[in-house]
Amino acid sequence: MNISTQNHNNLKRTSVLFFFIKIPYNTCMEKQNDLLMDSSILYRSTQKYYDKMLQDLNLSYAQLPILIEIYENEGISLQQIVQVGGYDKGTVTKNVQKLNTLGYVSILTSAKDKRVKELYTTALTKKHISEIYGIRRDWWHHITQDLTAENIEVFTTFYQTLSNHARSYADLEQTNLQFYKLKKLSLSDYDSHLSCSLYTGGCNLKCPYCHSKDLVYLKENMYPIVTEKINEFLESHRKDLDGIYISGGEPLMHEGVVSFLQYAKTLNYKIKIHTNGMFYERLKTILAQKLVDHVSLDIKNAPSAYAKTCGVEDMDLKDIEKSLDLLKQSVIPYDICVTLVDELHNQETIEELGEWLQGVDTVILQPFEDSETTIDHSLHRPSFEVVLKYKNIFEKYVKHVKIRGDQA
DSSP: OOOOHHHHHHHHTOSSTTTTTTOOTTOOGGGHHHHHHHHHHHHHHHHHHHHHHHGGGTOOTTTHHHHHHHHHTTTEEHHHHHHHHTOOHHHHHHHHHHHHHHTSEEEEEOSSOTTOEEEEEOHHHHHHHHHHHHHHHHHHHHHTTTOOHHHHHHHHHHHHHHHHHHHHHHTSOTTOOOEEEEEEEESSSSTTSOEEEEEEOOOSOOOTTOSOHHHHSOOTTOOOOOHHHHHHHHHHTTTTOOEEEEESSOGGGSTTHHHHHHHHHHTTOEEEEEEOSOOHHHHHHHHHTTOOSEEEEEOOSOGGGHHHHHTOSSOOOHHHHHHHHHHHHOSSOEEEEEEEOTTTOOHHHHHHHHHHTTTOSEEEEEEOOOOTTOSOTTOOOOOHHHHHHHHHHHTTTOSEEEEOSTTO
């Protein structure tokens, strides 16, 4: 096999051996689900093979790449293995301790730095290492038996690229927030502010009337906008824009939203965020740090109809209620957004919802609009007369009620 030493080393250092071997070089993105299944089959088959072949040595598939790494780099530290293999520290520590208990690895304190533990293989490893390499070689020969040297070379390059991309993503701090859409100018998303609009991907709900199906059911071939491009846009338009509107998907489900808001605030933008209220602790954090200037809380329906309206069974409304109470007590401006759908709302549920929202300052009624990216196209917009009737009901409980849209 014509595999370069560098590529060979990159391949052997991953615990998921040849994870994407069945991917054709020119695979269409529509085949992603099949590739995931193929990859899963290959991973599980590889694990079964190694566990079976290594059982007489009391070794497992998970320990193998770590043991080989130590053998080929005697004196390596735990942290270096973490970095090389892209593992979490707990996984490496657990497997090294097991290898130590089995007698394959010794753990010594570094003479240069007493805080560092150096790892060395024992005579037991050296006794069996040829057998271990043989087991690995036989599996490689088996799964590549129908491939030409050229196929293998192409795959090696392709796989190394995937591994490098995976590593670079895994190495990112979890504070990175990814956006999938950018509206460079909006006159309506953040009232009275000339703003841009940013949309995150993924949501914990699947409201049938949602017009962002592409962001809720985020496809693997839908790539986020490069972070640097988002930052470059925001920094270069500080004089042109004064606001940022952030929606999704559900932006507060992402850990990185806090650090992004901190960054955006250094650019002196006013920020409005749209959320479903189910991530109370994160909402509490950003309000406490004064990272947003306006919150739009998307309330789906009356509590009795909430699960049906948001497409999720066994809904727990505790965090939504806590978010609602938090906003009532906050000095930060907020509104409650309700999307009205003929099949999901009626006079009874609106009455119940009005009672639930009693005490809030502003409710914005948004009649449903079907679009190409709506989840359920069978739904309908209520008539303007019905919307006005709902508005009158809300006005018994809420100070300000507005209708968004061309009929307002």
